[in-house]
Amino acid sequence: MSRPVQAAKRPVSAMLAGPYGHPFHPILVTVPIGAWVSSLVFDVGSRIVDGAEFLVRGSGWLIAIGVVGAVAAALVGFLDLLAIPTGTRAFRTGIVHMSLNLTVTAAYLVNFLWRQGNDAAVGAGPLVLSVVSLAALGVSGYLGGKLAYHYGVRVADETTQADGYTT
Secondary structure, X not given: OOHHHHHHHOOOOHHHHOOXXXXXXXXXXXXXXXXXXXXXXXXXXXXXXXXXXXXXXHHHXXXXXXXXXXXXXHHHHHHHHHOOOOOOHHHHHHHXXXXXXXXXXHHHHHHHHXXXXXXXXXXXXXXXXXXXXXHHHHHHHHHHHHHHHHOOOOOOOHHHHHHHHOO
């Protein structure tokens, strides 16, 4: 296995980014993904039911939780990016992945602020922003999967993986 590939598998800081073969970033990204998908469900629900204030308020909380979770995931993900040798396709993919995620997080922060003071059904503008943001997050998630499953970033090497198949 080449030296650049091995470098991308090792954490910059195991304490902060997770130990070898078990990075924290994929665990942390479940928080914003789940919160933001749920907020969209609440948004749609707020436009369907009467007395939707609880859904509007819940959606706002979910967006805020997602933003906080995204910041935590970004910090750890940045450490993983630092392990990838610059000038490689994997590094460029990581930069696009990070840029999309930061853009999505900023869009959700704007969305959160846009909704303040409104307890009525979620308006068309914030709803569209949520849909577009989730679509961009899906593209970014695809790139994150490419980093892990195609390029093997922060994934244990095949020798380590083979240990799991011994009888």
